[in-house]
Amino acid sequence: MTHLLDGRPWLAPALFVALLVLAPLVPGGYVLYIATLVLIYTLASFGTNILTGYTNLISMAGAVFFGIGAYGTAILTQQFGVPMLLAMLIAAAIATVVGLVLALPVLRLEEVFLAIATLGFVMISVEIAKSGGDLTGGENGMGAPGPTLFGLALDERAYHLLAACVLGAALWLARNLARSRFGRGFLAIKGSETAARALGLNTTGLKLVAFGVCAFYTGLSGALYAPLVRFIDPSLFNIMVSISFVSMVIVGGLGSILGSVLGAIFVIGAPQLLTYFGFDQFQRALYGVAMILALMFLPDGLASLVKTRRLPGADAPGKEGA
Structure with a gap:
């Protein structure tokens, strides 16, 4: 695929537009619902991949940001009458502020200690959601309004297109970030944080x-999730949600755009297959087993099976993208 895209910068956007055009042709109902979930989880996978694939930081707080995005959108639209798109952006912004506040103390920690510290924050968030009373619905959860745009209700195909557009814009913004001085700084940190400090970064x-x-x-991924499922509860803050995000980037491929997509497909599709064949009780063990196998046999994830471009600046200095 790398050779196919070389010299053809228009090809990737053209393929993306083609997918948008063909999306309404996907059969409705459950199939389209799963396809929309893949788009939403790809956004969360890509966000996790930016942190882990660029800087080697492993955070278990993904469920916190996802839950804030979902609850924020539901509360703002249902209880305060905020338009859905604006509510999504506000909820994602709140998740960002919470993430920055959380990062200030925990970034002093390294590796496994960082993961443990953020894990504790996930546990606290579950209890906050349960004790939210009428605002969050407590342990019983709350309903979320269906998707709307400029006051008009969106059907499942229209919402699929909206999710695809949001994902496309997010990928474009992240690509520009990777090519900026921040992306180069991330690359330096991943290569050697000590050397990066010595360079004055x-x-x-x-x-x-x-x-x-x-x-x-x-957070934006969670904001898109709430109108799709139309019901949310404190399980969104569960540690298994965070583990699923980490498993997406490890199984899919660190620092890889394709890896983020493949990881999301795995996290959404594999449990569906287990349920279909009557092994749904093994869903919780699936992510752990998949991560172990990926680290043992596919250290670069599923994306390593296909030659493709990695996220700009995701590789260590002196190495080419997979």
Whole structure:
């Protein structure tokens, strides 16, 4: 695929537009619902991949940002009458602020200690959602209004197109970020944080930016999720949600656009297959087993099976993208 795209910068956007045009032809009902879920989870996967694939930071707080995006959108639209698109952006912005506040103390930690600290924040968030009373529906959860745009209700095909457009815009913004001085700074941190500091880079500030972008994308993913499922509860803050996001980037491929997509397909599709064949009780073990197998046999994830471009600046210096 790398050779196919070389010298043809128009090809990737053309393929994306083609997918948008063909999306309404996808059969409705459950098939289109799963396809929309893949788009939404790809956004969360890509946000997680920006943090982990660029800076090697592993955060377990993805469920917090996802839940804030979902609850924020539902509360703003249902209880305050905010238009859906504006509510989504506000909810994603709130998730970003929470992510930055969380990152300030935990970025002093490294590797496994960072993951443990963010895991504790996930546990706190579950209890906050349960004790939210009428605002969040408590342990019983709350309904979320269906998707609308400029006051008009959207059917499942129209919402699929909206999710695709949001994902496309998010990928474009992230690509520009990767080519900016921030992207080059992320690359330096991934290569060697000590060397990056020696070069005069503000590594703490750069990691804050990566954490904030991850929180925004994951929060926006949750914001798109709520109108699709139309019901949310505290299980959105469950640690298994965070584990699913981390497994997406490890199984799909760190620092890879295709890896983010493949990881989302895996997280959505594999449980469906297990349920179809009557093995739904193994869903919780699936992510752990998949991550172990990926690290053992496919360290670059499923994306390594296909030659493709990696996220700009995602590789260590001196290495070419897979």
